Amino acid sequence: MKRFFGALVFICSLVFSSPSYPQELTDEQTQEAITFAQRAATYVLYHEIGHLFVAQYELPILGREEDVADNIATLMLLLAEDEDKDNILLDSAHSWFLSNDSATDDVISDAEFYDSHSLDIQRAFQIICLMVGADPALFAEVATQVGIDDDRQESCQFDFAQLTNNWLRLSEAFIKKTNEGAKIEVIYEPSDEEFEYAAAIFQNGEILEFVAKEIEENYSLPAPARFIGKNCGTANAYYDPSKNDVVMCYELTARFLDLIVEDMLRYPEG
Numbered sequence: 001m002k003r004f005f006g007a008l009v010f011i012c013s014l015v016f017s018s019p020s021y022p023q024e025l026t027d028e029q030t031q032e033a034i035t036f037a038q039r040a041a042t043y044v045l046y047h048e049i050g051h052l053f054v055a056q057y058e059l060p061i062l063g064r065e066e067d068v069a070d071n072i073a074t075l076m077l078l079l080a081e082d083e084d085k086d087n088i089l090l091d092s093a094h095s096w097f098l099s100n101d102s103a104t105d106d107v108i109s110d111a112e113f114y115d116s117h118s119l120d121i122q123r124a125f126q127i128i129c130l131m132v133g134a135d136p137a138l139f140a141e142v143a144t145q146v147g148i149d150d151d152r153q154e155s156c157q158f159d160f161a162q163l164t165n166n167w168l169r170l171s172e173a174f175i176k177k178t179n180e181g182a183k184i185e186v187i188y189e190p191s192d193e194e195f196e197y198a199a200a201i202f203q204n205g206e207i208l209e210f211v212a213k214e215i216e217e218n219y220s221l222p223a224p225a226r227f228i229g230k231n232c233g234t235a236n237a238y239y240d241p242s243k244n245d246v247v248m249c250y251e252l253t254a255r256f257l258d259l260i261v262e263d264m265l266r267y268p269e270g
């Protein structure tokens with residue numbers, strides 16, 4: 001996982017040369033912002049893999065698939081018990097809080113309530129809830145910091161245990177036991193000029209390669225899949241079941257960068 005966020009330094013110049021990035025950031029802050037954007041994008045990749053698993057393994061779900069995909073992503077990262085993966089979860093939760101804070105409207109619209117996704121702030125709390133549910137000693141402080149009270153922190157332990165039991169039971173059927181299983185092809189399409197800096201940050205994190213290898217090694221995929229980085233015209237990511245493609249849009253990495261840079265400039269003391 002270490003090499004994941006390795007060669008960042010030269011990307012700083014790319015970020016600084018991007019018109020949307022103010023010069024006030026120090027080199028250290030720029031590197032922090034890049035790592036944050038890579039981690040937040042990585043969580044979204046695991047979320048899309050959640051959709052891929054639901055489709056490819058025909059997982060029984062009785063709830064909104066978007067919540068299921070989030071929980072699969074969180075559990076895959078959390079059960080690894082790896083500090084780098086914990087940091088992906090923490091930065092992802094932070095990204096949802098920032099996204100919630102950046103909403104221009106104070107009133108939540110009906111469209112947000114009936115959306116297939118939970119509200120950004122709910123997605124943030126759910127990640128932290130499962131973290132504190134998994135390891136109260138390690139994550140109680142962050143759970144308290146974000147405002148989850150003691151009662152809920154305790155019931156999060158039940159939520160974590162229940163979801164983990166069900167996930168381990170379901171995934172047992174497709175955990176790789178022999179050498180069988182289809183491959184994942186990684187493709188980076190060239191970016192248009194506007195998002196070249198974000199594409200470089202995304203590609204240099206080697207996120208698609210690393211996660212593709214992890215999935216290939218640990219799960220027996222029934223059909224070949226592709227992980228694709230590309231421009232989409234919107235800050236998004238999606239799973240296309242007709243092609244078994246996971247698409248990560250460069251605009252999404254740019255959006256995560258925007259959120260954290262705005263936050264750094266607003267609260268320069270951190």
Ligand SMILES: [Zn+2]
Pocket residue numbers: 047048051066069
């Ligand atoms: Zn989704």
